[in-house]
Amino acid sequence: MTVIYMDNAATSWPKPAEVSAAMIKTMEEAGGNAGRGGHRFAVAAGEILYQVRETVAAFFGSDDPFRVTFTANATESINLILKGYLKQGDHVLVSPLEHNAVMRPLQFLSQQNIQWSVLPAGKDGRINPALIEPMIRQNTRLFVICHESNVNGVIQPLHEISEIAHSYQIPVLADCSQSAGSIPIAIDCEGIDFLAFTGHKSLLGPVGTGGIVWGSHVDVNQIFPLKQGGTGSASDRYVQPDFLPDKFESGTLNTVGLAGLKAGIDWINRNQQNLVYLKKGELFREFLNEIRSIRRVHVFCAEKIENQGFVFSLTIDGIDNGFAAQWLDEEKGILSRVGLHCAPLAHRFLHSFPAGTIRFAASPFTTSQDFEACIEAVKILAENTTTLH
Amino acid sequence: MKEFVLLVYTSSHAIGIEKKLKNLGVPCKLSSIPRNLSSDCGICVRFDEIGLKTVEDLVKTLPFDIQEIVALES
Numbered sequence: 350m351t352v353i354y355m356d357n358a359a360t361s362w363p364k365p366a367e368v369s370a371a372m373i374k375t376m377e378e379a380g381g382n383a384g385r386g387g388h389r390f391a392v393a394a395g396e397i398l399y400q401v402r403e404t405v406a407a408f409f410g411s412d413d414p415f416r417v418t419f420t421a422n423a424t425e426s427i428n429l430i431l432k433g434y435l436k437q438g439d440h441v442l443v444s445p446l447e448h449n450a451v452m453r454p455l456q457f458l459s460q461q462n463i464q465w466s467v468l469p470a471g472k473d474g475r476i477n478p479a480l481i482e483p484m485i486r487q488n489t490r491l492f493v494i495c496h497e498s499n500v501n502g503v504i505q506p507l508h509e510i511s512e513i514a515h516s517y518q519i520p521v522l523a524d525c526s527q528s529a530g531s532i533p534i535a536i537d538c539e540g541i542d543f544l545a546f547t548g549h550k551s552l553l554g555p556v557g558t559g560g561i562v563w564g565s566h567v568d569v570n571q572i573f574p575l576k577q578g579g580t581g582s583a584s585d586r587y588v589q590p591d592f593l594p595d596k597f598e599s600g601t602l603n604t605v606g607l608a609g610l611k612a613g614i615d616w617i618n619r620n621q622q623n624l625v626y627l628k629k630g631e632l633f634r635e636f637l638n639e640i641r642s643i644r645r646v647h648v649f650c651a652e653k654i655e656n657q658g659f660v661f662s663l664t665i666d667g668i669d670n671g672f673a674a675q676w677l678d679e680e681k682g683i684l685s686r687v688g689l690h691c692a693p694l695a696h697r698f699l700h701s702f703p704a705g706t707i708r709f710a711a712s713p714f715t716t717s718q719d720f721e722a723c724i725e726a727v728k729i730l731a732e733n734t735t736t737l738h
Numbered sequence: 739m740k741e742f743v744l745l746v747y748t749s750s751h752a753i754g755i756e757k758k759l760k761n762l763g764v765p766c767k768l769s770s771i772p773r774n775l776s777s778d779c780g781i782c783v784r785f786d787e788i789g790l791k792t793v794e795d796l797v798k799t800l801p802f803d804i805q806e807i808v809a810l811e812s
């Protein structure tokens with residue numbers, strides 16, 4: 350049975366062949382420790398990291414490669430901003446569709462009397478910009494916006510939100526875990542101050558890669574680093590360097606993984622015409638419409654198709670989500686993701702808590718045959734809810 | 739011709755500057771830092787006098803500070 354991988358919102362698969370090739374090449378030819386020492390292997394590793402910085406910066410519309418900070422994933426990036434920027438007594442506004450990568454650190458920070466509230470939104474969790482202003486308090490210091498939901502694929506009106514936030518001098522942290530690589534993002538045009546990304550989803554890189562892109566006006570002096578340690582620079586001192594990129598990058602970076610991330614982004618840049626948001630956009634919409642038309646199937650997606658990313662969820666009346674997902678895997682080779690998707694806030698808001706949903710997410714490698722197979726399989730499930738148990 | 743080194747606070751700045759200088763047509767190379775100049779463990783950018791003016795101009799436009807430009811004793 351061929352595998353139809355529809356769990357690209359968890360991590361994308363397959364990766365372009367260039368990704369693993371770049372990783373092997375880096376391991377074999379640039380095996381030194383970047384920034385540590387001046388021998389050729391160390392310099393080669395440093396040069397690779399610089400190229401990755403250039404590629405990531407350009408991809409998100411930043412012209413300063415040093416405004417890219419590498420982390421292990423979006424979770425670390427978000428932790429860095431929340432813990433490095435917020436202070437005791439601060440208030441944070443979040444979207445109703447936040448992932449636990451945001452909610453758990455915020456819950457932890459509530460011990461320091463840091464409070465959060467949820468921005469008003471439509472039924473699908475898309476924030477209504479007209480209702481934002483009354484939510485802003487004197488001590489509101491940050492907006493956190495999940496750019497594209499990993500539950501229903503709703504894309505938030507980032508630009509409108511950040512305009513309001515900025516008019517109160519409040520910065521915006523955008524969790525671009527799902528959107529980066531599938532929706533074009535220009536950091537300053539969108540009004541993003543802190544752009545958190547992960548490398549292993551739509552950017553098509555390997556796991557263990559991610560980072561922050563800092564908006565061009567952000568003063569990084571106001572952010573404390575999440576960790577301190579060796580950077581290869583200012584080694585005669587115990588104090589942490591205060592300049593980019595070293596300030597936030599203590600410890601040896603994942604040069605091999607980051608070389609793979611660059612190869613993933615290069616692949617996206619070379620294959621613009623194949624990208625999910627262009628060629629696959631139409632296919633995906635048809636797929637979603639077909640699924641929505643199946644009786645007994647409840648789809649969690651954006652109310653307006655123009656606000657829809659490449660992820661959506663569903664439940665089927667009379668059938669357990671876990672059973673359905675297992676049946677899809679075992680009988681049809683379709684790999685979906687069942688449960689709460691690390692996003693209880695989103696599921697509560699969408700009234701799918703605690704049972705969760707079954708999630709489908711496409712990638713540039715998803716074909717029309719894959720979509721058709723999913724439609725057929727969901728139809729079988731929906732039509733046989735009593736007999737399949 | 740007199741040789742110079744540009745000392746920076748971190749090796750990634752050296753790599754970035756070397757790339758920019760090469761794009762500007764200035765012959766230069768990354769090299770280990772002469773130990774008498776710094777206690778650090780990184781690298782610096784080495785170039786000839788002919789590139790000095792371009793290097794100085796570039797430094798003014800960078801979003802980070804450099805340590806210094808030093809003439810090497812021959």
Ligand SMILES: Cc1ncc(COP(=O)(O)O)c(C=O)c1O
Nearest residue numbers: 422423424448450499524526547
């Ligand atoms: C919206 C969102 N935010 C954050 C994350 C966390 O990403 P990572 O596990 O790569 O840190 C995910 C991944 O599941 C996500 O979908």
